[in-house]
Amino acid sequence: MLGRLASQRLREIRQVFRGLPQHIDSPDNNPDLPWEFTDTNKEKAKEILSHYPSNYKQSAVIPLLDLAQQQNGGWLPVSAMNHVAKVIEVAPIRVYEVATFYSMFNRTKVGRYHLLVCGTTPCMIRGSREIEEALLKHLGVKRNEVTKDGLFFCWRNGMHDNNIGTGYFCVLLLHNTLLSTTEDVTPNRVVEIVEALKRGEKPP
Numbered sequence: 001m002l003g004r005l006a007s008q009r010l011r012e013i014r015q016v017f018r019g020l021p022q023h024i025d026s027p028d029n030n031p032d033l034p035w036e037f038t039d040t041n042k043e044k045a046k047e048i049l050s051h052y053p054s055n056y057k058q059s060a061v062i063p064l065l066d067l068a069q070q071q072n073g074g075w076l077p078v079s080a081m082n083h084v085a086k087v088i089e090v091a092p093i094r095v096y097e098v099a100t101f102y103s104m105f106n107r108t109k110v111g112r113y114h115l116l117v118c119g120t121t122p123c124m125i126r127g128s129r130e131i132e133e134a135l136l137k138h139l140g141v142k143r144n145e146v147t148k149d150g151l152f153f154c155w156r157n158g159m160h161d162n163n164i165g166t167g168y169f170c171v172l173l174l175h176n177t178l179l180s181t182t183e184d185v186t187p188n189r190v191v192e193i194v195e196a197l198k199r200g201e202k203p204p
Helices: 002-019 039-049 054-071 078-088 092-101 121-125 128-139 187-198
Strands: 113-117 152-156 173-175 180-182
Touching: 039 054, 039 078, 054 078, 054 092, 078 092, 113 128, 113 187, 121 128, 128 152, 128 187
Parallel strands: 113 152
Antiparallel strands: 113 173, 173 180
16 A cells, blocks of 8 residues: 555656646736736835845845735736846846745635645545545535635645645644644545635634
């Protein structure tokens, strides 16, 4: 069983990382779309830049990308990354390198809640595949899709990160990016969590 799971995991990692760094233009995400910081965020960007020597503006790339992502509703279009590159006076590729490396930056539209089922081998053994299947079936989406109401974005840990950081609690569900987690999840429990989030409640 362990050998089969390991082989399956390796295939998934290869498949994901073949396409992960790529950008494909779309009507709502292409370099021709205008994008810049709002007046309020321009002031915030100046404040961020003031923390760094003038000849090290590029060091502000992460907080500026975070600011841009917040302004853009939780994701980073390529035009926003290009704008950040202009602000810190570097080639756009230097910003792309950061945005594609850190999983906290979303380069496609995401929902209000990010639902992530740990996909590492220990959690697979504890049934994370069945939990993920129950989650996707209940929401009516595929992995890495946003629900029609824009509330939920379902993705699999192990694609971007090795683990969530509390590996002794299997299986783990992370919701709303790195803000909240629920441990020892089951297929039935994951549905209860989703319904609680729909009602605006915070699961324990």
